[in-house]
Amino acid sequence: MKQMMNFGPRTRMLLLVSFLLASIVALPWIGKSSTSVDSFWPARWWAGRDELADWACSSSRPTPSLKGLISAAPLVTGPAQQCPDFFKWIHEDLRPWKETGITREMVEKGRPSAHFRVVIIAGRVYVETFARCYQTRDVFTQWGILQLLSRFPCQIPDLELLFNCEDLPMTVRPSNASAPRPAALFQYCGSNSSAVIIFPDWSFWGWAEVNIRPWGRLAMEMKAANQRKRWRDREPYAFWKGNPWVDPGRQDLLKCNVTDSEDWNARLYVQDWIAEWKGGLKGSNVLDQCTHQYKIYIDGQTWSVSRKYILACDSPTLVVETPYYDFFSRGLSPLRHFWPVRANDKCPAIKYVVDWGRRHQSEVQEMGKKGSSFMLEEVSMDRVYDYMLHSLTEYARLLKFKPVVPEAAVELTREVLACPADALGRKFMQESEVKSSAVVVPPCSLPPPMKPEEMKLLLAERVNATRLVERWEKQHFQ
Structure with a gap:
């Protein structure tokens, strides 16, 4: 300190500024525990291990408006x-x-x-x-x-x-x-x-209660997972897993499960969320559910956020007919992105499409690819x-x-x-x-908006594709 006092005013000022800057740089590291909050969650969920600690949660000071900070002509x-x-x-x-x-x-x-x-x-x-x-x-x-x-x-x-x-x-x-x-x-x-x-x-930014991460990162992981397990190596059945108690239609779907006397080509599982929460949600990872050659989508109380995870599996999706839609599902076309399934006769419809797919593997694989591409590319973040x-x-x-x-x-x-x-x-x-x-x-x-004739043609194509499948089924089971 005595030596510093012997320096000139300019030098003393430079040393003082350097000391203050060093203190500011070191501040975020002071008092950090060796056990961080991310140790409670699997490492694969974390993009960066120290970024979260830098969020200024000690203050509710409003973030400045972006106006004025960014050029008016970016x-x-x-x-x-x-x-x-x-x-x-x-x-x-x-x-x-x-x-x-x-x-x-x-x-x-x-x-x-x-x-x-x-x-x-x-x-x-x-x-x-x-x-x-x-x-x-x-x-x-x-x-x-x-x-x-x-x-x-x-x-x-x-x-x-x-x-x-x-x-x-x-x-x-x-x-x-x-x-x-x-x-x-x-x-x-x-x-x-x-x-x-x-x-x-909301789930596009994460569904924390069921440990489903934001769609931007999850979509990339699903795309990589699809490459690891090829379609031909997956179980040759239609898969669904979910909570059946939110809607009678889902309870009816469970009747299509395999029994000792009947196999409708469906493998259906009840998702017990209470048990899952107690077990740390280890059995609900959507990345572990792209294991069958066919996936089933069915509404919950109305639409279900599960649609995007099901479609992204590279397996053709069997969509049980629904009057409900979300923002992107109106862009899906039957027999192009998914296979339509009648709500009032699910079991024969599921059995038929899986049997049909065994004879037309290239067609159903193409349908699965188109449905997955739609979700991963046209519905990217x-x-x-x-x-x-x-x-x-x-x-x-x-x-x-x-x-x-x-x-x-x-x-x-x-x-x-x-x-x-x-x-x-x-x-x-x-x-x-x-x-x-x-x-x-x-x-x-x-x-631009659809013209009336464009809308009419679009709706007619969807109805005709669904009726075509019903006609195939009827001829098959006669």
Whole structure:
């Protein structure tokens, strides 16, 4: 210290700055335990071992808006691609309000069934909570919206919307153009009789309660797993595993299981979630379920998030007919991406397609590849964010009122959502976090609305393919 006092003022200042910088660099390492939180979870779930500890959960200070931090004209890399055809359904979801626009009254009409309100103004997102959703559906949906703002900085228009995170569609499609307009409500699932604005479900950013990681990383792992176990080496049966108690249709499906007297070519298993939770969810890894030559998809209470995991297995998916859809399933075509199965006669239908596939292996393998390619490429996380952007942008164009931030709303930040979460929830948020950049990949180009004749042809093709399969089955069992 005495030697330092002998230095000149300039030298002493440089030494002091160097000391302070060294202290700041060392600060994150002070007080770290040798046992980190990730030791409680398998190492394969973790992208980086020290990143989570760096999240500033000691403060709820709002993250600064991206506006002003990124150039108003960000560097765009490459031309925009054409969006997949299922993006056309964005226009159809919004058709009930195309002529009238969306008034505040139409939004507030959905308030009794809404779980939360989302307001986006000047690149910031706010949430007013009315009721908690099942498990952490609301948390991860809001996390996805927050990542969207990072994915497309300065591109999300000001808007205000209500969100319901239950399974059953809550609004009814008007019978004619003169009928009162329905509530403008966002949900995960719709049906032909509903007027719902469909939005990607929470599980694309992780389903912590059942240890299913975010889709971006999981999709890559499923693609690699498909290469490890070839289709011809898989069990030559139709596989399904799930909770049968959420819907009578699933209980009916269990009647197709193999018995001493009958083999319907199905291998069906009950998922006991209570036992799974007690056992650490070791038997519910979706990567371990691409082991059969055929997979079965059947609704839960309505649609099921399992559809994407089932389709991604490179095995042809047998889809039990359903009136429900999510945002991407309207892009799937029977006999191209999946094999349709009648809901009222499941067992003979399953037996027939597996027997048919043994005689037409190249055809069913091609169907499995196309279904898997659809999920892994056309429903990649890039496309998920593109769909969100276009859906919200088209919705915002219809608004006839100026969005405002309610007094009870909270600004969403990484800390607000991640800090109250448990260890696995925070891990999934870290894994799915979008890193901001001045280099922006443009969203895909939204296709125009379907013309009436295009819609008519599309629906007719789907009906005809399903009827063709029914005709084949009927001829076979006569």
